[in-house]
Amino acid sequence: MKFIHAADIHLDSPLVGLSAYPDAPAERLRTATREAFERLVARAIEEQVDFMVIAGDLYDGDWKDYHTGLFFVRQMGRLRQAGIAVYLLYGNHDAESEVTRSLQLPDNVQVFPARRAETFRIAALQVALHGQSFKHAATTDNLVPGYPALVPGWLNIGVLHTALEGNAQHASYAPCSQAELHAKGYQYWALGHVHAHWVEQGDVTIAYPGNLQGRHIRETGAHGALLVTAEGTQITRIDRLEVDVLRWHLLEIDASQADDLPDALRLVGQALDQLLRQEPAHMVLAVRVRFAGASGAHAALLRSDQQLRHEVIAQAVALNPERLWIEKVNTDTQPLQLAQAPASGAAANAFAELQDLARTAPQDESFAQALQASWQAVLEKLPHEVLAQAPELAALRQQPEEALAAQLQDALTLLGARTGAAADADR
Incomplete structure (x- = not known):
């Protein structure tokens, strides 16, 4: 029976x-x-x-x-x-x-x-x-x-x-x-x-x-x-x-293996291809991609949520547009280390001061409170459509204190990457 x-x-x-x-x-x-x-x-x-x-x-x-x-x-x-x-x-x-x-x-x-x-x-x-x-x-x-x-x-x-x-x-x-x-x-x-x-x-x-x-x-x-x-x-x-008939997946990407954005995208493509192979051929897959780990691609992954989402979608479309759909892309990576300071000169001194500030600011209560107040004021003035396009900013408006240390680290990493690129261009 x-x-x-x-x-x-x-x-x-x-x-x-x-x-x-x-x-x-x-x-x-x-x-x-x-x-x-x-x-x-x-x-x-x-x-x-x-x-x-x-x-x-x-x-x-x-x-x-x-x-x-x-x-x-x-x-x-x-x-x-x-x-x-x-x-x-x-x-x-x-x-x-x-x-x-x-x-x-x-x-x-x-x-x-x-x-x-x-x-x-x-x-x-x-x-x-x-x-x-x-x-x-x-x-x-x-x-x-x-x-x-x-x-x-x-x-x-x-x-x-x-x-x-x-x-x-x-x-x-x-x-x-x-x-x-x-x-x-x-x-x-x-x-x-x-x-x-x-x-x-x-x-x-x-x-x-x-x-x-x-x-x-x-x-x-x-x-x-x-x-x-x-x-x-x-x-x-x-x-x-x-x-x-439609199956949900959370795809974790170990970004520690990526030195830059192309590396990170190659890892996504490989993981999506493997997912397609292991699921039934008729199955439509709704995938959330999450980058994690300490990575050299950290700054590049954070630069633009919209561009990153479209880059990941492009990987899915190239593999199988009928079966793969990217629901969301999340970045939860960390920098390998604070960006290296410029070699010499006034820029080196300024960068060293910024590194000290990033390390000590979260422990300086009066400075942290002043910075949070300024940061909050800026966020409150942002138009709704900007917050809608950048959910991480909306999250900061709700929890600026918890995000302070991470944001200083990320800002310094981005600044280091850009000043490094500028120095390379000058050479």
Whole structure:
């Protein structure tokens, strides 16, 4: 006997962080959650599963129109034609209070009620599914104590939308502990709400499939559902089904290997090429590039965010413009050392004074306060469009004190690079 465990599908939810960029793959962004769900339905039919469980957050809140509901009904119709039943539970995003529109679902779809936990029995398979939907989005009560007793001799599956203990990064909806799940005696807990894949397999198996499609840079890597195989009352196998159509990656570039900007860009190109090779050929990749480490290219990487972004995009376009999209470029590098002073003369003396200032200013409280006040006044006068184009300046306006030492170091590095270049030109 086989079934699919899915959760957190968030149909028609936008992919955050991409649509604001003019070169984003708009059509793929708009339809990604639908395409992922279509792929899941196709896998269910291909694997000839006995049923599918959806453990909450099918929708992402109320529909803008009926097209979201019609799409879901159409997919359920495909499963109905294949003889596949669906057991659907609503979570915090699609609770009764959150989705005001509704459509009659095909008769192969059973919905867990919100008023109390209920059991659906599949007599031919000797399977009992226990679950309770959310009535309100902010369901903070522990629902597990109200779940029915297990059906002896049958495979018991608990369906629950919960944060579960230890998942502090997710809102604490329907909180419960692993010990409470074990105490129920069900052989399998089909959970939803946490968007990461996690499985604890044993006499009692507890599983999160993760969400079907990553929606932003905090949801990197593969996403999909679980294909669960059982024999009698035993869970014998759990396979991961990857059905996402756009995959997020945070690409760390060790800039310590780069002496200048061309070196840094070559490293990006090599890393992007390797990423393309290791991912499935159909997969679109949304990539955030982050330069890190102490590097000789530090000053060049900081000179212009806009130019750096376009240089990195150029590397992606040269490799595969249909599959690679650069979401953002971050620079978190440090200079190898303070720039070397000019060899001799008045410039050397001035540069030495600047080096001493960069080293001691952060510890001179009165000087630091005066500098911060002047710096803050300048930042407050900058037009909004300038701050929008230079987010690092906006950040400094919020935290000038913490940024003082680093900014002095960076300024001196840039000054050293430019005076060095000028000296070379004179020679």
